[in-house]
Amino acid sequence: MSNTFLKIHPADNVFVALTDLKAGEKISYEGKSLVLKDDVNAKHKFAENDLAPDDEVFMYGTVVGKATQPIKQGGVIGTHNLKHKAAPYSGRTKTYQWTPPDVSTFRNKTFMGFHRADGQVGTANYWLVIPLVFCENRNVEMIRQAFQDELGFTKPDVYKNYVHDLVNLYREGKTEKLADVRFQPATEVPSKRVFKNIDGIKVLTHQGGCGGTRQDAQTLCALLAGYIHNPNVAGATILSLGCQNAEIKTIQERLATLDPKGLKPVIILDQQQSGTEQELLSQAIQKTFLALIEADKTERKPAPLNKLVVGLKCGGSDGFSGISANPAIGHTSDLLVALGGSTILSEFPELCGVEQELINRCEEDEAGNRFIQLMRTYSDAAEAVGSGFDMNPSPGNIKDGLITDAIKSAGAAKKGGTAPVADVLPYATYIRKPGLNLLCTPGNDVESTTGTTGSGAQIILFTTGLGTPTGNPVSQVIKLSTNTRLAQKMPDIIDFNTGQIISGEKTIEQVGEEILDFIIEVASGRTTAKSVALNQDDFIPWKRGVSL
Template identity: 55%
Template sequence: MASQLLKVHPSDNVIVALRDQPAGSQVSLDGAAYDLQYGVSAKHKFVTEDIETGGAIIMYGVLVGRATQPIKRGEPITTFNLKHDAHDYSTANRQPYSYTQPDVSKWLGRTFNGYHREDGRVGTYNYWLVVPLVFCENRNVLIMKDAFERELGYAQTDIYRDQVREFLHLYQQGDMRTIRNLQPFVDAPVAAKKKPERPFQNVDGVKFLTHEGGCGGTRLDANTLCALFAAYAVHPNVAGITVLSLGCQNSELKTLEDEIKKRDPHFNKPFFAFEHQKGTEYSLMSGATKETFLGLTKINEFERSAAPLSKLSVGLKCGGSDGFSGISANPVLGHLSDLVVGIGGQTLLAEFPELNGVEQELLNRCVTEEKAAKFEKLMRDYAGKAEAVGSAFAFNPSPGNIKDGLITDAIKSAGAAKKGGNAYIADVLNYTERATGPGLQLVCTPGNDVEATTGQTAAGANIILFTTGLGTPTGNPICPVAKVATNSSLANRMPDVIDFDCGPVVDGTQSIEQNAEALLEYVIKVASGELTKAQQLGQDDFIPWKRGVSL
């Protein structure tokens, strides 16, 4: 029988309920019995000892909050009796750190089929990118999107358009009763899922980005936007790019070109730029359409071929987290990260607001004092900006997080950090900085799902693993995002969104290590061209981070 309870760390004074525990029940773990006066829902925690007001709550072996009133042994922690707290941190207080790398011998000869680029990196997909340097060009980008996707077979299925057409027909017949009585499909009709024929079989898609920036904001935001687009241009999943510019905006074409050269001095991918104010809209769009089409004929010459797993760059992300995130899916990603690092690959841990409370451990793991100092500065600057506008990291947990057991930001963060495994931290990257070496790297992004995946992709992730306990459809235009469920109930409820299930860890039918190895097998398939659910749904989320406060 699977365990009903879990104590995550020996020094913890809370226990996690893996199943609903009704009020009045007596439960036991490790020889200790607990009388539960109140019910404890699955994913929530109860204390192992009487806690006085101001007393520390320890989970994952770290401080995650303090009692705002006395909490009796066996009583659950809630937003009413607990407030966020976490230990301070400092580069000056770094302690020696060591870890044992897992055995990776079985993975050393493995490969995936990717697109080899001239700079030595390997793409998991082969995309053409179309971007506007300013929001004024969003409409033109969307017009190009409709034309290219429909005519080249990249458009999503028209099942909802078909439904509207059927509703209109019934309405015109005066048959409102049939419309009202129609039951929605649980799954899309099979016929609607058929893949259309594509003339460019080696081009995985033409991706069209839109945004609300480029002018009217700060020059810092405009320059950051150019840096972000430059990072996408040099990304191994992008084979060519078309840029639409109005001509007078703050995000100048020269700035973009300079940022590209900064990241890749030998950049030679097809790059076409068009300025609206030099002529008519028709001349702009006709020129962009023609050159983009010609570019597609060129990049269609690329073909997938074998690449070592050391060419993987795996983003580690969580969103829609629950009380199981830190004990199933996130530790699974952590072990996978250690495996990828062990074979010479790259992993990217983002979301700085969700590292709140575990900073000292991460500082200890940095390979140099310089890297640690950079991490501390980025964290303190970020936290300071949040506090200055009355929005501290402690406000990070969403209502959904809290409902499902993540009572404080420190609880959420300690569980989120498990995605980074135990490896040394090889580098620390600011937003839009490119990861250039192997190993685990910290990437400064908000916790916001799409701002974070947008930033991880800019750092160079060629696949992102995204854990979720509540469910989210988040994707990215050029980097496949695989959704990893913390529990089987979610995986079964949202099969069109979830790619991989870590529920067996909660059920006790698989160890973290076994589940992580199965997930790595899935990663190899995605890196070789198997579409994630987000890709199948056309979930191309893209939100640039304006370097203000975003949690």
């Protein structure tokens, strides 16, 4: 690979700039050469040959757009001369053959996890406090606050201390010194945790459960049941008001489907039955404390890597996402699948244009047909309100080279590696088969990670080229930068740098293996993901309207 530009696939007719290139520079490739007509910033594209209006542009071996005006050889490609176009798709068109990667290095490796009675293994041990309706948000937050300090889960409030220093100077009349006060990062404090095997009390506050459609209430209950069933969860306390659409019986039915033997402890309290708020909260706290004593008896023990369920997500993407971080975690996904583990690729609006490849990779026609139905229903719903998948790229995406949804999607799909598709899951459906799974979620970062965790992911690999602090209350979200500059600029949120692929120092395969080793460390509790350290507990259920 050249250090200055890249042709991703032999069928492509554009190049990607790996560094800033200047107009007039001569580019040599495959015994040919061209002269750049324009300045091309790193991550952006330029034409291999002259393109006329309506000519198709190819990247990753598939159509990603069409020219809207003449583009000269060596000319920069942007929103001013290219618009979205995606390849059509239908049923399976060919049989897919997969050669799994060599996993001999990982065959005998294990992670230290929390073994559940149903056979799942968690990479963390949380207790959930859940409102069935937004009316109970305040009450679950009060429960969390009551436990947080006393159980030793509170971290130093460094920003409160910073404001305290500023206030003291102001009160002393020393306003001239305010600009000199420097923020002091947190220092390590001795742990006062009461339960050594409990990682935290997590709350899932939301704005649903009533007032919306019955479908939203049903979906919310299915999602919450998935969170409770997630192996990172020891048990849950659920608060109901008593009159909402998301009824107690509904979530009980959903839980029974996932856990028919009732192996996981779940405490359910109804405020309208309890009477006073004091009675409700005191009962909830007492019952939860007694349950925590039992949950703390579960300790980490070795588990095979086939017990891992890893989500595959990108956000704040850039023009390098589909070249470095995404294919790297795609190789990690292939390794896990070859080991008998499971991965979940979400974000259906960011699979636009690569549908046919994924359909052909489905192990069963039923899964392929389900994927077609979900994609078309989602796309039609977006178009019905004047939107569409073509509107998916954000201003940040476009600025950094992802100028059509098809370009973004072709690179985003690389997160799924090359393994066959074992299953296709509607939103709020718990994982049913090992292997690569496709999960219908929006591209929206938090709605997507929320859905992926509810489908059983203990860990989520989250690639980013621009930087985003997104996390989750239950799954450990590992952030991977697509470029070294981002890793250096935002070390507080980036866990792993894949920029060495862009510089040519390492291959996609080498980095993919290193990522799997990193996953093992996080899954074993020996390394803490930055999103967990920052308490980035983002939770937004998808109301089944249009969200890209």
